[in-house]
Each structure stands twice: as structure tokens, then as C-alpha cells.
Amino acid sequence: MASPKPRSGPSILLTVLYLAFAIIGLYALYGLVQSGTGSAIIELLYLAVATLALGFVAFSLMRLRRNYALLNPTPNRVFEIVKCPQCSFKQIKNFALGDYVTKGLGLCTQCNAANLFIDGIYGEGPRRK
Numbered sequence: 001m002a003s004p005k006p007r008s009g010p011s012i013l014l015t016v017l018y019l020a021f022a023i024i025g026l027y028a029l030y031g032l033v034q035s036g037t038g039s040a041i042i043e044l045l046y047l048a049v050a051t052l053a054l055g056f057v058a059f060s061l062m063r064l065r066r067n068y069a070l071l072n073p074t075p076n077r078v079f080e081i082v083k084c085p086q087c088s089f090k091q092i093k094n095f096a097l098g099d100y101v102t103k104g105l106g107l108c109t110q111c112n113a114a115n116l117f118i119d120g121i122y123g124e125g126p127r128r129k
């Protein structure tokens with residue numbers, strides 16, 4: 001019943017806010033370019049608004065990206081347990097693309113009697129910083 005909601009956060013509200021700031025900043029830039037005969041104070045005002053608005057958007061996006069990177073760390077290392085059904089041979093090796101549990105890997109290097117197979121695939125936990 002208590003189905004966990006996906007952690008999206010107040011992203012829609014923030015997106016609208018960023019969009020509004022971006023529009024204000026671009027509009028101010030546009031005004032700055034257009035006001036060729038305007039007074040220096042108005043141009044300065046436009047420049048200040050544009051810098052503040054676009055700076056805020058850029059800063060927020062950078063922070064958002066960093067948060068996203070924290071939520072989605074680089075993929076952990078994945079290992080496989082290779083076992084021989086005949087002898088007690090057991091090996092842990094790095095996961096290779098296309099490998100799956102129960103996949104055969106050829107004759108056992110220890111007893112040369114049975115085929116090695118992948119007994120399990122598991123990933124290393126997230127790295128502590």
C-alpha cells in the first residue's frame with residue numbers, strides 16, 4: 001500500500017523558477033542590446049539583472065548536476081563466482097558483458113572433468129568516501 005514514490009523532489013517548481021529567471025535574464029540582455037541610445041544607468045540595470053538571473057540559473061543547474069551525480073554514482077564493480085560441479089574449485093572473476101548465472105565456461109582447470117559454470121553474479125557495495 002505504501003508504495004515508495006520516486007525521489008523526484010520539487011523539480012517541476014524549480015524548473016519553472018529557473019525558466020522564469022532564464023527568461024528574465026535573456027530579456028534583460030535583449031534590452032541591453034536594444035537600448036543603444038538609453039542612459040548608462042538603464043544599461044547597467046539591465047546588465048545587473050541579466051547577470052544575476054543567468055548567474056542564479058547557472059549556479060542552480062551546477063548544484064543540481066552535483067546532486068544528480070551524488071545520487072547516481074559510477075557503476076560499482078561486478079564480480080562472478082565461477083564454480084566446478086566436480087571438484088571444489090571456486091574462482092572469483094570480473095563480470096564480463098554477456099555473462100549470466102549457469103553459463104558454462106569450459107572444462108575445469110583443476111580436474112579437467114566437468115565444465116565450470118557461473119554460480120553467481122554480485123556487485124560490490126558503494127564505495128565509502
Ligand SMILES: [Zn+2]
Pocket residue numbers: 084085086087088089108109110111112113114
Ligand atoms: Zn573441477
